[in-house]
Amino acid sequence: xxxLVAVGLTVGILAVAAASxxxxxxxxxxxxxxxEQEMPRDEFGQTVKMxxxxxxxxERYASQYVGNNTNLRCSSxxxxxxxxxxxxxxxxxxxxxxxYRSKNKHVNTFPERLQxxxxxxxxxxxxxxGDPVLVALESYAYWLASGAYIDSKIPGRGYPTVPKPPxxxxxxxxxxxxxxxxxxxxxxDGAGQLDAHGRPAFPALWGAKSFNWGAGMGSIKNAAGFIxxxxxxxxxxxxxxxxAWDVATFMNSHERPQDPRFKGSIAATRTQHHDSADxxxxxxxxxxxxxxxxxxxxxxxxxxxx
Amino acid sequence: xxxxLVIISLISLAFTAMTNLALADGASIALHGNDRxxxxxxxxxxxxxxxMPANGFPRLAGLNAGYLKTQLDAFVNGQRTNxxxxxxxxxxxxxxxxxxxxxxxxxxxxxxxxxxxxxxxSAGARLANQGRWSQGLPACIQCHGEMGVxxxxxxxxxxxxxxLYIENQLRAWQQGTRVPxxxxxxxxxxxxxxxxxxxxxxxxxxxxxxxxxxxxSKP
Numbered sequence: 001x002x003x004l005v006a007v008g009l010t011v012g013i014l015a016v017a018a019a020s021x022x023x024x025x026x027x028x029x030x031x032x033x034x035x036e037q038e039m040p041r042d043e044f045g046q047t048v049k050m051x052x053x054x055x056x057x058x059e060r061y062a063s064q065y066v067g068n069n070t071n072l073r074c075s076s077x078x079x080x081x082x083x084x085x086x087x088x089x090x091x092x093x094x095x096x097x098x099x100y101r102s103k104n105k106h107v108n109t110f111p112e113r114l115q116x117x118x119x120x121x122x123x124x125x126x127x128x129x130g131d132p133v134l135v136a137l138e139s140y141a142y143w144l145a146s147g148a149y150i151d152s153k154i155p156g157r158g159y160p161t162v163p164k165p166p167x168x169x170x171x172x173x174x175x176x177x178x179x180x181x182x183x184x185x186x187x188x189d190g191a192g193q194l195d196a197h198g199r200p201a202f203p204a205l206w207g208a209k210s211f212n213w214g215a216g217m218g219s220i221k222n223a224a225g226f227i228x229x230x231x232x233x234x235x236x237x238x239x240x241x242x243x244a245w246d247v248a249t250f251m252n253s254h255e256r257p258q259d260p261r262f263k264g265s266i267a268a269t270r271t272q273h274h275d276s277a278d279x280x281x282x283x284x285x286x287x288x289x290x291x292x293x294x295x296x297x298x299x300x301x302x303x304x305x306x
Numbered sequence: 307x308x309x310x311l312v313i314i315s316l317i318s319l320a321f322t323a324m325t326n327l328a329l330a331d332g333a334s335i336a337l338h339g340n341d342r343x344x345x346x347x348x349x350x351x352x353x354x355x356x357x358m359p360a361n362g363f364p365r366l367a368g369l370n371a372g373y374l375k376t377q378l379d380a381f382v383n384g385q386r387t388n389x390x391x392x393x394x395x396x397x398x399x400x401x402x403x404x405x406x407x408x409x410x411x412x413x414x415x416x417x418x419x420x421x422x423x424x425x426x427x428s429a430g431a432r433l434a435n436q437g438r439w440s441q442g443l444p445a446c447i448q449c450h451g452e453m454g455v456x457x458x459x460x461x462x463x464x465x466x467x468x469x470l471y472i473e474n475q476l477r478a479w480q481q482g483t484r485v486p487x488x489x490x491x492x493x494x495x496x497x498x499x500x501x502x503x504x505x506x507x508x509x510x511x512x513x514x515x516x517x518x519x520x521x522x523s524k525p
Contacts, residue, residue, distance in 0.1 A: 234495055
């Protein structure tokens with residue numbers, strides 16, 4: 001019955017989406033970044049182009065800053081090469097910094113924000129300030145923001161906030177959503193897929209190849225927003241709010257690489273960095289304590305020493 | 307006792323022969339067909355599985371075995387229909403479908419005639435590599451892999467595929483004559499493409515090398 005209801009809902013939402021598409025109704029005018037063809041061809045343009053290449057093939061052009069196992073790219077979570085509204089577009093981020101972040105309790109510049117992406121989301125290490133990788137990414141973001149006003153609340157920034165669902169979010173229902181809508185691409189084990197030539201295709205959602213516990217996508221709220229707006233690829237907006245929250249809960253209730261800020265105790269790390277209802281770090285799920293991390297050179301003990 | 311033993315061994319010999327016939331290996335089916343009426347696959351799909359691009363008969367060489375098996379199964383159970391392939395697939399047993407899929411997956415695909423031209427500014431290249439997100443249309447390569455090399459058993463390689471075949475499939479999804487695969491993705495994708503889009507994107511992928519030039523191991 002549940003499955004039938006979910007299918008019915010999906011079909012209904014599809015119909016609504018189709019109807020609004022035909023009438024051309026749009027909720028708000030969104031900033032439009034310049035087109036690819038407008039990219040300058042001079043010296044600056046070459047750095048912009050390098051930034052785009054890093055963004056879409058991070059493992060190739062910035063491999064020294066990407067975790068060994070990671071099969072994510074910048075463009076895994078920032079769709080359309082960082083252009084797409086509601087998929088944390090680069091142009092919106094660019095006009096939102098410098099900004100105070102509670103995550104590290106100081107004012108962060110845009111390059112420092114990029115460092116965080118490498119450290120947490122790419123499970124790698126932060127390029128030093130002034131590194132050509134950061135210069136290229138900043139140049140690409142700056143160019144994408146051409147014509148935008150400085151505005152930390154620019155429409156389309158980040159991921160949308162999904163209204164709280166009617167039912168409390170649920171791991172079991174999330175698992176069903178995952179199996180029906182996500183596993184096809186991300187794999188039944190959530191480990192993602194490589195293409196036929198071994199290059200990253202679909203990102204790992206948890207486990208050793210995924211983002212680490214310090215990443216923004218580890219927040220169920222952020223993940224629900226990304227999923228609702230953009231997943232499955234090409235079918236964004238077709239999951240219900242409930243499905244988005246449930247499947248985000250399921251995804252983030254799995255082990256992933258340790259938070260680089262880990263200081264010897266899961267409980268202390270939770271208190272200091274994960275004290276939120278949207279964060280599963282340090283909580284018990286199916287009899288397992290989350291936050292041990294995945295096996296790696298830096299984490300031979302998977303978290304706490306016994 | 308003795309005659310019985312002889313009969314038993316004769317029967318078992320005959321049975322072994324029958325089993326061998328029923329389990330014709332993939333190469334044999336591909337090159338000669340089977341004894342239940344399946345013609346040789348190579349008649350239409352080319353001696354090396356390269357397809358007959360001009361007729362829209364797809365390349366099979368180098369495609370994922372799981373993908374090929376799923377398509378053959380779909381012709382048998384009616385999820386996919388084609389006046390030529392449906393009756394042929396029905397003459398193949400499940401094991402034969404698996405074997406022949408493995409055979410073609412193991413072929414390395416036709417070598418490209420020339421070094422690939424990385425045409426990035428054509429309309430087809432843009433659709434393939436960037437999509438058209440203003441319409442919620444992802445890039446083809448996001449699921450079919452960079453340079454259209456394919457991803458897993460679900461997303462087939464498009465590089466070096468017959469452009470007419472790609473066009474025919476996109477139109478079939480658009481018009482509802484091909485049941486869309488998993489999640490109904492391809493119907494949604496195809497519905498956002500114009501006739502010109504279909505032509506351009508099919509031409510783009512058909513011109514990509516079916517064999518990865520960077521992996522051309524031995525000269």
